[in-house]
Amino acid sequence: xxxxxxxxxxxxxxxxxxxxxxxxxxxxxxxxxxxxxxxxxxxxxxxxxxxxxxxxxxxxxxxxxxxxxxxxxxxxxxxxxxxxxxxxxxxxxxxxxxxxxxxxxxxxxxxx
Amino acid sequence: xxxxxxxxxxxxxxxxxxxxxxxxxxxxxxxxxxxxxxxxxxxxxxxxxxxxxxxxxxxxxxxxxxxxxxxxxxxxxxxxxxxxxxxxxxxxxxxxxxxxxxxxxxxxxx
Numbered sequence: 001x002x003x004x005x006x007x008x009x010x011x012x013x014x015x016x017x018x019x020x021x022x023x024x025x026x027x028x029x030x031x032x033x034x035x036x037x038x039x040x041x042x043x044x045x046x047x048x049x050x051x052x053x054x055x056x057x058x059x060x061x062x063x064x065x066x067x068x069x070x071x072x073x074x075x076x077x078x079x080x081x082x083x084x085x086x087x088x089x090x091x092x093x094x095x096x097x098x099x100x101x102x103x104x105x106x107x108x109x110x111x112x
Numbered sequence: 113x114x115x116x117x118x119x120x121x122x123x124x125x126x127x128x129x130x131x132x133x134x135x136x137x138x139x140x141x142x143x144x145x146x147x148x149x150x151x152x153x154x155x156x157x158x159x160x161x162x163x164x165x166x167x168x169x170x171x172x173x174x175x176x177x178x179x180x181x182x183x184x185x186x187x188x189x190x191x192x193x194x195x196x197x198x199x200x201x202x203x204x205x206x207x208x209x210x211x212x213x214x215x216x217x218x219x220x221x222x
Contacts, residue, residue, distance in 0.1 A: 031208060040120070042199070042214035043156070050208065058209065090155055099144050099203060101210060103155035 002027045004093050006104035013081060014112050021076045021107050023091030031094040032074040033058070033101070034066065036087040043090065049074055081111040113138055116213035118200050124219045129190045133216045135183040135200030144203035145176055147185050149196045150215065156199055159185075190220045 004025045013019055025032065033048040035058075045058030049068040063085055065077040078085060091104040118135045125131050137145075145162035160167065162174040162183055173186040183200055200213035 033209070035212075040214055042116075043212040045209055048209060088153075094208075099146075099161075099210075100158050101148075101156075103157070106153070106155055108153075 004091055004102050004104040006091050006107050010108050012110045015082055016080050019078050023074045023104055024072050025093035027093055029093040033092045034076050035090045038087050083111050086111050115211045116200055116202050118213040118216045122217040122219050125190055127220055127222055130188045133185045133198055135213055137181050137202045139204050141205045142202045143205040145183050146201040148199040148201055151196050192220050195220045
Protein backbone atom coordinates (compact mmCIF):
# COMPACT_ATOMS: atom_id res chain seq x y z
CA UNK A 1 0.00 0.00 0.00
CA UNK A 2 1.32 3.42 -1.02
CA UNK A 3 1.76 5.55 2.04
CA UNK A 4 3.58 8.32 3.86
CA UNK A 5 4.32 7.76 7.53
CA UNK A 6 5.26 10.30 10.17
CA UNK A 7 6.46 9.90 13.72
CA UNK A 8 5.64 10.89 16.32
CA UNK A 9 1.97 11.70 15.76
CA UNK A 10 1.75 13.80 18.90
CA UNK A 11 4.51 15.53 20.82
CA UNK A 12 4.58 17.92 23.75
CA UNK A 13 7.99 19.37 24.47
CA UNK A 14 9.66 22.36 26.07
CA UNK A 15 11.40 25.36 24.59
CA UNK A 16 14.92 24.64 23.41
CA UNK A 17 14.82 20.84 23.47
CA UNK A 18 15.92 19.56 20.07
CA UNK A 19 13.49 17.26 18.30
CA UNK A 20 13.16 15.39 15.02
CA UNK A 21 9.98 14.43 13.22
CA UNK A 22 10.54 11.56 10.83
CA UNK A 23 8.86 11.11 7.47
CA UNK A 24 9.06 8.11 5.19
CA UNK A 25 7.40 7.23 1.87
CA UNK A 26 7.28 3.95 -0.05
CA UNK A 27 6.36 5.30 -3.49
CA UNK A 28 9.90 6.03 -4.70
CA UNK A 29 8.98 9.69 -5.22
CA UNK A 30 11.83 12.13 -5.70
CA UNK A 31 9.98 15.20 -4.47
CA UNK A 32 9.03 15.53 -0.81
CA UNK A 33 7.87 18.47 1.23
CA UNK A 34 7.10 19.64 4.77
CA UNK A 35 4.18 21.90 5.68
CA UNK A 36 2.81 23.43 8.80
CA UNK A 37 -0.88 24.17 9.23
CA UNK A 38 -2.19 26.88 11.51
CA UNK A 39 -5.79 28.09 11.93
CA UNK A 40 -6.77 30.66 9.32
CA UNK A 41 -3.45 30.40 7.49
CA UNK A 42 -3.75 27.16 5.60
CA UNK A 43 -0.80 24.93 4.84
CA UNK A 44 2.51 26.71 4.45
CA UNK A 45 5.56 25.03 2.99
CA UNK A 46 8.57 24.84 5.29
CA UNK A 47 11.15 22.99 3.18
CA UNK A 48 11.12 20.77 0.15
CA UNK A 49 13.47 18.32 -1.50
CA UNK A 50 13.72 17.57 -5.20
CA UNK A 51 15.91 14.51 -4.69
CA UNK A 52 18.54 12.96 -2.44
CA UNK A 53 20.88 15.63 -1.06
CA UNK A 54 18.84 18.38 -2.74
CA UNK A 55 16.80 20.53 -0.36
CA UNK A 56 15.50 24.09 -0.48
CA UNK A 57 13.59 26.55 1.65
CA UNK A 58 9.88 26.99 1.36
CA UNK A 59 7.88 29.94 2.62
CA UNK A 60 8.48 29.58 6.37
CA UNK A 61 11.89 27.87 6.90
CA UNK A 62 13.07 29.83 9.95
CA UNK A 63 13.76 27.59 12.92
CA UNK A 64 13.72 24.36 10.91
CA UNK A 65 16.25 22.10 9.22
CA UNK A 66 15.83 19.09 6.97
CA UNK A 67 18.00 16.42 5.45
CA UNK A 68 17.56 13.98 2.56
CA UNK A 69 20.16 11.26 2.74
CA UNK A 70 17.92 8.61 1.24
CA UNK A 71 15.04 8.93 -1.20
CA UNK A 72 12.44 7.47 1.14
CA UNK A 73 13.20 9.58 4.25
CA UNK A 74 12.88 13.31 4.82
CA UNK A 75 13.17 14.21 8.53
CA UNK A 76 12.28 17.64 9.92
CA UNK A 77 14.57 18.93 12.65
CA UNK A 78 13.84 21.64 15.19
CA UNK A 79 17.17 22.47 16.80
CA UNK A 80 15.73 24.80 19.43
CA UNK A 81 11.93 24.73 19.37
CA UNK A 82 9.95 27.76 20.46
CA UNK A 83 6.26 28.16 21.34
CA UNK A 84 5.51 29.78 17.95
CA UNK A 85 6.37 26.44 16.36
CA UNK A 86 3.36 24.86 18.03
CA UNK A 87 1.45 23.63 15.01
CA UNK A 88 0.20 20.69 12.98
CA UNK A 89 2.92 19.41 10.65
CA UNK A 90 2.45 17.41 7.47
CA UNK A 91 4.98 15.66 5.34
CA UNK A 92 4.09 15.11 1.70
CA UNK A 93 5.42 13.03 -1.15
CA UNK A 94 4.65 14.18 -4.67
CA UNK A 95 3.75 12.08 -7.67
CA UNK A 96 5.64 13.60 -10.63
CA UNK A 97 3.08 12.63 -13.24
CA UNK A 98 -0.06 13.90 -11.60
CA UNK A 99 1.27 16.65 -9.35
CA UNK A 100 -0.62 14.85 -6.60
CA UNK A 101 0.62 15.35 -3.06
CA UNK A 102 0.30 12.36 -0.75
CA UNK A 103 0.28 13.56 2.82
CA UNK A 104 1.36 11.79 5.96
CA UNK A 105 -1.11 11.60 8.86
CA UNK A 106 0.31 14.69 10.56
CA UNK A 107 2.26 15.46 13.71
CA UNK A 108 0.67 17.69 16.30
CA UNK A 109 3.47 19.51 18.11
CA UNK A 110 3.10 21.61 21.24
CA UNK A 111 6.07 23.59 22.50
CA UNK A 112 5.68 24.89 26.05
CA UNK B 113 -3.26 39.90 -0.21
CA UNK B 114 -3.15 36.11 0.13
CA UNK B 115 -2.11 34.20 -2.98
CA UNK B 116 -5.15 31.92 -2.73
CA UNK B 117 -8.29 33.18 -1.03
CA UNK B 118 -11.33 31.24 0.06
CA UNK B 119 -14.41 32.02 2.07
CA UNK B 120 -13.71 30.25 5.39
CA UNK B 121 -17.37 29.44 5.99
CA UNK B 122 -18.70 27.48 7.70
CA UNK B 123 -21.34 26.53 5.21
CA UNK B 124 -24.15 24.78 7.08
CA UNK B 125 -26.45 22.95 4.67
CA UNK B 126 -29.09 20.21 4.93
CA UNK B 127 -28.63 16.85 3.32
CA UNK B 128 -29.53 16.95 -0.35
CA UNK B 129 -28.60 20.59 -0.81
CA UNK B 130 -26.38 21.94 -3.53
CA UNK B 131 -23.46 24.02 -2.29
CA UNK B 132 -20.81 25.98 -4.16
CA UNK B 133 -17.37 27.08 -3.00
CA UNK B 134 -15.35 29.78 -4.64
CA UNK B 135 -11.66 30.50 -4.68
CA UNK B 136 -9.57 33.28 -6.22
CA UNK B 137 -5.84 33.25 -6.91
CA UNK B 138 -3.51 36.16 -7.48
CA UNK B 139 -0.78 34.71 -9.71
CA UNK B 140 -1.97 34.83 -13.31
CA UNK B 141 0.85 32.46 -14.31
CA UNK B 142 -0.58 29.65 -12.22
CA UNK B 143 -0.46 26.38 -14.06
CA UNK B 144 -2.41 23.71 -12.23
CA UNK B 145 -5.39 23.77 -9.93
CA UNK B 146 -6.83 21.32 -7.45
CA UNK B 147 -9.40 20.80 -4.75
CA UNK B 148 -8.30 18.87 -1.69
CA UNK B 149 -10.53 17.63 1.09
CA UNK B 150 -9.45 17.61 4.73
CA UNK B 151 -11.39 15.91 7.49
CA UNK B 152 -11.01 17.19 11.02
CA UNK B 153 -7.49 16.56 12.35
CA UNK B 154 -6.63 14.43 9.33
CA UNK B 155 -4.33 14.89 6.36
CA UNK B 156 -5.53 16.60 3.17
CA UNK B 157 -6.44 14.30 0.30
CA UNK B 158 -6.84 15.11 -3.36
CA UNK B 159 -10.49 15.47 -4.29
CA UNK B 160 -10.07 16.45 -7.92
CA UNK B 161 -7.92 18.38 -10.35
CA UNK B 162 -9.48 21.37 -12.09
CA UNK B 163 -9.22 21.74 -15.85
CA UNK B 164 -9.95 24.73 -18.05
CA UNK B 165 -12.83 22.92 -19.69
CA UNK B 166 -14.40 22.11 -16.34
CA UNK B 167 -14.67 18.60 -15.01
CA UNK B 168 -17.11 16.47 -13.12
CA UNK B 169 -16.71 13.51 -10.80
CA UNK B 170 -20.05 12.15 -9.65
CA UNK B 171 -21.72 14.79 -7.52
CA UNK B 172 -18.70 17.10 -7.71
CA UNK B 173 -18.08 19.65 -10.46
CA UNK B 174 -15.03 21.89 -10.69
CA UNK B 175 -14.70 24.95 -12.89
CA UNK B 176 -11.78 27.20 -13.74
CA UNK B 177 -11.99 30.73 -15.10
CA UNK B 178 -8.47 31.84 -15.99
CA UNK B 179 -9.54 35.31 -17.09
CA UNK B 180 -11.05 36.04 -13.68
CA UNK B 181 -8.51 33.89 -11.79
CA UNK B 182 -11.35 32.05 -10.16
CA UNK B 183 -11.97 28.40 -9.30
CA UNK B 184 -15.19 26.85 -8.07
CA UNK B 185 -16.38 23.56 -6.63
CA UNK B 186 -20.04 22.54 -6.79
CA UNK B 187 -21.36 19.70 -4.65
CA UNK B 188 -24.79 18.38 -5.56
CA UNK B 189 -27.05 16.26 -3.33
CA UNK B 190 -24.89 16.83 -0.24
CA UNK B 191 -24.31 13.88 2.07
CA UNK B 192 -23.46 13.90 5.75
CA UNK B 193 -20.11 12.38 4.77
CA UNK B 194 -19.29 15.48 2.71
CA UNK B 195 -18.75 17.42 5.94
CA UNK B 196 -15.11 18.49 5.81
CA UNK B 197 -12.87 21.40 4.94
CA UNK B 198 -12.26 21.95 1.24
CA UNK B 199 -8.90 23.38 0.24
CA UNK B 200 -8.32 25.27 -2.98
CA UNK B 201 -4.80 24.62 -4.28
CA UNK B 202 -2.79 26.32 -7.00
CA UNK B 203 0.53 25.37 -8.59
CA UNK B 204 2.38 28.34 -10.09
CA UNK B 205 4.12 27.81 -13.42
CA UNK B 206 7.82 27.18 -13.00
CA UNK B 207 7.59 26.38 -9.32
CA UNK B 208 7.62 22.98 -7.73
CA UNK B 209 5.28 23.87 -4.94
CA UNK B 210 1.61 24.05 -4.19
CA UNK B 211 -0.06 27.05 -2.65
CA UNK B 212 -2.98 26.24 -0.40
CA UNK B 213 -5.95 28.35 0.50
CA UNK B 214 -6.96 28.36 4.15
CA UNK B 215 -9.97 26.20 3.36
CA UNK B 216 -13.77 26.39 3.42
CA UNK B 217 -15.55 24.38 6.05
CA UNK B 218 -18.71 22.51 5.11
CA UNK B 219 -21.13 21.04 7.65
CA UNK B 220 -23.97 18.94 6.25
CA UNK B 221 -26.78 18.27 8.74
CA UNK B 222 -29.72 15.82 8.65
